[in-house]
Structure formats: C-alpha cells, structure tokens
Amino acid sequence: MDIIFEGIKQALSLLISLDPEVMGITWLSLKVSGTATLISLFIGIGIGTAVALTSFPGRQIVVSLINTGMALPPVVVGLFVTIFLWRNGPFGALEILYTPLAIIIAQAIIATPIVMGITLAAMQQLPRKLRLQILALGATRFQMVWLLIKEAKLSLMAAVMAGFGGVISEVGASIMVGGNIKGYTRVLTTATVMETSKGNFDVAIALGVILLIFAFAINLVLTRVQQRERPR
Amino acid sequence: MTPNTPSSPILSGENIQVQRGGKRILDVSSLNIVPGEILSLIGPNGAGKTTLLQALSQLIRLGKGDIYFQGKKVGVDMAPLDYRRCLAMVFQEALLFDTTVYANVASGLKIRGAKSSEIVSIVNTRLEQFGIAHLRDRSAKTLSGGEAQRTSLARAFAIEPQLLFLDEPFAALDPPTREALLEDLNRVLRASGTTAIMATHDQGEALRLSDRIAVMNDGRIVQIGPPVEVMNHPIDEFIASFVGVETIIEGRVIKCERGMATIAVNKGGNSAAAHAFTGGGAGVNGSDHAFLKKTVDAMKDFSGVDPINATPSTPLGTLGEVSLLEAAGQAEAGEQILCCIRPEHVTLSPGVRPDRSSARNAFPSVIIRISPAGAFYKVHMNGGFPLVAYVTVQSIEDLDLRTGATVTASFKATAVHMIRRG
Numbered sequence: 001m002d003i004i005f006e007g008i009k010q011a012l013s014l015l016i017s018l019d020p021e022v023m024g025i026t027w028l029s030l031k032v033s034g035t036a037t038l039i040s041l042f043i044g045i046g047i048g049t050a051v052a053l054t055s056f057p058g059r060q061i062v063v064s065l066i067n068t069g070m071a072l073p074p075v076v077v078g079l080f081v082t083i084f085l086w087r088n089g090p091f092g093a094l095e096i097l098y099t100p101l102a103i104i105i106a107q108a109i110i111a112t113p114i115v116m117g118i119t120l121a122a123m124q125q126l127p128r129k130l131r132l133q134i135l136a137l138g139a140t141r142f143q144m145v146w147l148l149i150k151e152a153k154l155s156l157m158a159a160v161m162a163g164f165g166g167v168i169s170e171v172g173a174s175i176m177v178g179g180n181i182k183g184y185t186r187v188l189t190t191a192t193v194m195e196t197s198k199g200n201f202d203v204a205i206a207l208g209v210i211l212l213i214f215a216f217a218i219n220l221v222l223t224r225v226q227q228r229e230r231p232r
Numbered sequence: 233m234t235p236n237t238p239s240s241p242i243l244s245g246e247n248i249q250v251q252r253g254g255k256r257i258l259d260v261s262s263l264n265i266v267p268g269e270i271l272s273l274i275g276p277n278g279a280g281k282t283t284l285l286q287a288l289s290q291l292i293r294l295g296k297g298d299i300y301f302q303g304k305k306v307g308v309d310m311a312p313l314d315y316r317r318c319l320a321m322v323f324q325e326a327l328l329f330d331t332t333v334y335a336n337v338a339s340g341l342k343i344r345g346a347k348s349s350e351i352v353s354i355v356n357t358r359l360e361q362f363g364i365a366h367l368r369d370r371s372a373k374t375l376s377g378g379e380a381q382r383t384s385l386a387r388a389f390a391i392e393p394q395l396l397f398l399d400e401p402f403a404a405l406d407p408p409t410r411e412a413l414l415e416d417l418n419r420v421l422r423a424s425g426t427t428a429i430m431a432t433h434d435q436g437e438a439l440r441l442s443d444r445i446a447v448m449n450d451g452r453i454v455q456i457g458p459p460v461e462v463m464n465h466p467i468d469e470f471i472a473s474f475v476g477v478e479t480i481i482e483g484r485v486i487k488c489e490r491g492m493a494t495i496a497v498n499k500g501g502n503s504a505a506a507h508a509f510t511g512g513g514a515g516v517n518g519s520d521h522a523f524l525k526k527t528v529d530a531m532k533d534f535s536g537v538d539p540i541n542a543t544p545s546t547p548l549g550t551l552g553e554v555s556l557l558e559a560a561g562q563a564e565a566g567e568q569i570l571c572c573i574r575p576e577h578v579t580l581s582p583g584v585r586p587d588r589s590s591a592r593n594a595f596p597s598v599i600i601r602i603s604p605a606g607a608f609y610k611v612h613m614n615g616g617f618p619l620v621a622y623v624t625v626q627s628i629e630d631l632d633l634r635t636g637a638t639v640t641a642s643f644k645a646t647a648v649h650m651i652r653r654g
Contacts, residue, residue, distance in 0.1 A: 135316060147329070
C-alpha cells in the first residue's frame with residue numbers, strides 16, 4: 001500500500017512541479033491520441049453513417065466486420081502497422097516507423113472501428129421515416145446526412161469518448177510502432193510499462209495516475225457536453 | 233373545395249408502379265389532383281396508401297411511371313429536389329428533431345436558406361395558428377402526442393407547400409386531441425387553399441376533410457369519387473364493406489319499372505338460401521327465366537302476393553322464405569345483385585306496425601345483438617335477412633330496444649344500393 005501512496009504523492013509532485021519530462025510525455029500522449037481520435041471520427045462517422053443509410057449486397061458481412069473491429073487487439077494492429085512501415089515493407093520508403101506519426105496511424109486504426117460501430121448503431125436507432133421526413137422538408141442528400149448526424153449527436157459523443165478512451169490507454173501498438181524513444185515517441189502508457197519493468201513503481205504509479213486524471217478530465221468535459229444536450 | 237370548372241391538375245401520376253422484393257406493391261394507372269383539392273386515400277392495412285404518398289412525393293424510387301407537377305415531368309422538366317421543395321409531408325409519428333419547438337418549425341425554412349427575419353415572422357405565425365406559441369422554447373422531446381403533431385403540422389405549413397401529404401397524421405392520437413387537431417387542420421387547409429393528399433383508415437376523417445376519396449386495395453385505386461358517392465355507391469362488395477356498409481345481401485331482381493327495382497332476397501341473405509326457396513334446396517338450374525317463374529310462384533304460394541303485379545301500395549316485406557326489397561335504380565329482371573344498406577339509413581320503430589314514413593321497405597325484425605359503436609349503438613337484427621342499424625343512446629331508451637325485442641326496420645328505396653354480380 002505504501003508504494004501506491006508514494007506513487008500518488010510522486011504524481012502530485014510531478015504535476016505540481018510541472019516536471020518537463022512528464023509534461024512532454026503527457027503532451028505527446030494527448031497530441032497523438034487526440035489526432036488519432038479526430039482521424040477516426042472522420043473515417044468512422046463517415047463510413048458508419050454510409051453503411052447505416054444504405055443497403056447493398058454483403059451489408060451484413062460488413063456490419064459484422066465493423067463489430068469485430070471494435071475488439072481489434074492493439075498488439076495485432078501494432079504488428080501489422082510495423083510490417084507495413086518496416087524498411088522493406090510496402091510503405092517503408094516513408095520512413096515513419098518509430099515516429100509519433102506511426103503511433104497516430106496505429107491508434108487511428110484501433111479507434112476507427114469503435115467510432116464506426118457506435119455510429120452505425122446510433123444511426124440505425126433513429127426512426128427510419130426520419131430520413132423521409134428530412135427529404136420531404138426539402139433537404140439535399142448532404143443536408144439529410146448532416147441532420148441525421150446532428151440527431152445522433154448524443155450517441156456520437158459516446159463514440160468520441162470510447163474512441164479516445166481506447167487509444168489513450170492502449171500500449172501494445174504504441175510501443176511496437178513508436179519504440180518508446182525518450183523525448184520523441186514516449187507516451188504515458190509506454191513510459192509506465194518501462195518504469196514498471198525497471199522496478200520504479202512509484203514513477204510508474206505516478207504516470208498511471210496522470211493518465212487516469214487526464215482520461216477522467218477529458219471524459220468529464222465530453223460528458224458535460226453530452227448531458228447538456230440531453231432533452232429535459 | 234373542388235373547383236367546379238375544369239382545372240389543370242396540379243399533380244398527376246401516370247402508370248405509377250412500385251415493386252418490393254420482386255412483388256408489385258403499387259400499381260396506379262392514373263391519378264389527377266386539381267389545385268386546392270383534398271383527396272383522402274382509404275383502404276385496409278397494406279393497401280398501398282403510404283406507398284402511393286411516398287411515390288407521389290418522390291421519396292421512394294418508382295419502378296415505373298411518371299409524376300407531373302403543374303404539367304412538368306418530375307425528373308425531366310423539373311429536378312426532384314425542386315419538386316420536393318414544393319411539398320411537405322406529415323407522418324403518423326411527429327418525427328421532430330431533438331431541439332426546441334421553434335427550431336423544429338423553422339427547420340424547413342433553414343434548409344431552404346431563408347433569411348432569419350423571414351423565418352422568425354413565418355414561424356411565429358404558424359406557432360400561433362396551431363396553438364403552440366406557448367411551447368416555442370420547449371424541447372420537442374418533452375411534448376405530448378398532440379403537441380408534437382401540432383408542431384409537425386406547423387413545420388409543414390411553415391414552408392408554405394403547394395402540396396401537402398399526410399400519412400395517417402392523427403392515427404396515434406386520442407379522440408379529443410384528434411378531433412381538435414382535425415378541426416385546426418381543416419381550417420388552415422381551407423384558408424390556405426393548399427392541395428392535400430391524406431392517407432387514413434378513419435372514414436370519419438376522410439368524410440370531413442375530403443373533396444374526393446380514393447379507396448385502395450392491393451396497391452390499386454379501386455374507386456375514386458366524391459365522399460357521398462363512394463360511401464353510398466360502392467362499386468363492389470369489398471369497397472362496400474370497407475366504407476361501412478353493414479348490410480350486404482344477395483338477391484335477384486324480380487322486376488324493374490320506372491327506375492324502381494323489386495328484389496327478392498332469400499332468408500338468411502346469402503345465395504345458398506336464395507336457391508333453397510325455389511324448391512327443395514337443390515339450387516337453381518336452367519335459365520334465369522325459369523328461376524324467375526319459380527320465385528314468383530313461390531311468393532304467391534307463401535303470401536298470396538304477386539310480386540310482378542305488386543304496386544307500391546302493396547305491402548312488401550318478408551314473404552315466407554323470401555323478402556322483397558325495393559331499390560331505386562335500373563336493373564334487369566332476373567339479374568343477380570348485391571343489396572347494400574348503410575346502417576345510418578335504417579330507422580327503427582317499436583313493435584310490428586305499418587310504416588307511416590315514406591320508406592318503401594319495412595321489415596318486422598328481431599333484435600339479435602346491440603353493441604356500442606363509438607357515439608352510436610349498433611343494432612343487429614334478423615328481418616328475414618341480417619340487417620344492421622345505428623341508433624343513439626336516447627333511441628335505445630325511447631324505443632326500449634333490447635335483445636329479443638321485435639321492431640320494424642325501415643329504409644328508403646334510395647338507401648338500397650345495388651351492385652351487379654359478375
């Protein structure tokens with residue numbers, strides 16, 4: 001128990017003293033996971049909406065694939081992104097393995113199916129006739145899709161939270177494609193793993209607490225926005 | 233009101249066909265609606281009412297056929313979006329956006345890119361018109377069913393549509409709310425002169441609102457015309473039963489003179505029994521002439537009345553195994569027909585007494601059952617054939633109507649609508 005209290009004390013001390021290394025790691029974590037979430041929102045909401053609003057042969061298979069993708073193991077994503085970005089891989093010429101960009105790509109791949117799956121479910125929950133009602137109000141197809149997305153905004157906020165939560169907390173892919181390079185690709189999760197393996201439990205706990213604080217703070221903001229939108 | 237002078241249709245549909253799952257679910261060869269007209273589509277579930285509305289409003293893809301709006305072919309002379317911006321639609325569910333009542337009513341105008349000042353003025357007018365100005369800033373999700381449907385109607389009228397499609401807009405509402413909303417809709421529709429097409433399963437709604445009624449069955453329009461014509465002169469048995477004709481009985485025309493037909497109706501009112509009274513229950517063989525002769529002879533034997541020579545003053549009614557009805561209209565002697573009598577056209581008087589009214593048909597009848605039917609009571613009787621009448625609660629008390637009691641059921645010859653059997 002002492003180790004835990006010591007770790008929490010250390011975390012507060014690192015936060016209060018604005019330790020440059022910890023601040024750098026935290027900032028990189030937020031930047032990388034935030035960017036990955038943003039990318040996943042564009043792709044996930046776009047494809048999720050398209051699948052929800054259209055019918056085509058093999059649609060059920062696509063829906064099953066999306067749902068399976070929601071449970072995509074980060075280490076599997078890390079493995080394939082590594083292979084693709086490896087020096088001799090298909091995108092080796094880009095030389096982005098072990099860079100923050102590689103972590104963003106891997107995290108976006110993890111978050112996209114989560115956002116897509118939640119978007120799909122949210123869109124399918126809207127009344128089917130709402131689409132016809134919007135078209136009957138004189139909307140273009142683009143306006144219709146936009147209005148439907150607005151109608152599903154509460155569920156889509158949940159997609160943002162789930163997507164961000166999924167990537168800020170993953171470690172497998174980040175360590176594989178980022179390499180945990182100090183001051184360059186070291187994020188909160190990879191740093192926690194490293195400190196734990198070194199036996200520096202207090203620092204590891206401190207990093208873990210910081211991770212939790214940020215995850216909580218961001219979700220709190222998103223939840224407040226979501227609940228403000230909820231009809232009373 | 234429907235213009236009396238011929239007017240170019242505002243909306244026409246030609247050869248409209250819609251298929252789903254390889255099955256044709258809509259097949260309407262021609263439909264024209266004139267400006268300002270209110271047309272109601274009635275029919276059983278699955279008749280194609282909603283599909284026709286969605287096809288005419290171009291919300292679903294047509295398998296075949298063309299829609300013309302003000303003479304322009306939609307999709308050729310006019311872009312579908314431009315056409316859709318001339319119409320509005322109200323569904324059974326209010327389908328409101330998750331925002332305020334004001335924003336909902338304004339949504340169609342915003343979609344069209346209207347100016348804010350214009351939106352404020354129009355929306356406020358419509359909120360007042362539908363009695364929901366006090367709900368302006370309320371979240372649409374907190375409204376009652378009636379308030380939500382008022383908001384939906386206000387949203388539809390806010391865009392000042394030239395065509396309004398209504399898909400069973402009051403079906404989910406309780407009777408008092410429905411009544412109030414129907415009244416408001418009727419007022420606004422008439423004041424604005426908006427052309428409207430409404431799908432409904434409620435004949436009362438259709439009668440109150442419409443200039444014409446179209447009866448649909450199996451994806452087709454089977455009869456279209458003014459409400460009184462459709463209600464009183466259905467062209468087949470399906471339509472008759474759908475538009476509320478409670479008494480539909482088979483019979484044969486005995487004679488027809490000066491637009492007045494005398495019809496022999498068998499006991500029980502069905503064809504099997506009709507055949508029975510001709511002797512031995514063996515059914516009719518041979519020509520209509522032979523059947524007619526047997527019928528007349530049977531009547532003479534039973535009652536001593538010669539139906540061929542019966543005058544209007546000759547008391548008709550139940551004659552042994554057959555009943556004789558008089559119906560206004562043209563028919564050929566020997567023709568097999570269906571007699572349709574609406575329950576509201578049947579009047580009852582207590583006991584068995586000569587009818588002093590102008591009704592040509594009077595039958596001593598035994599009450600079999602009395603059941604509530606909305607504001608009225610439905611009296612099921614056996615007057616030699618099944619007969620149904622609507623009476624008020626007051627009449628039940630005044631006439632002391634009860635199961636097993638004998639009454640005289642009367643109806644005019646003009647109340648009997650004849651449908652020729654094929």
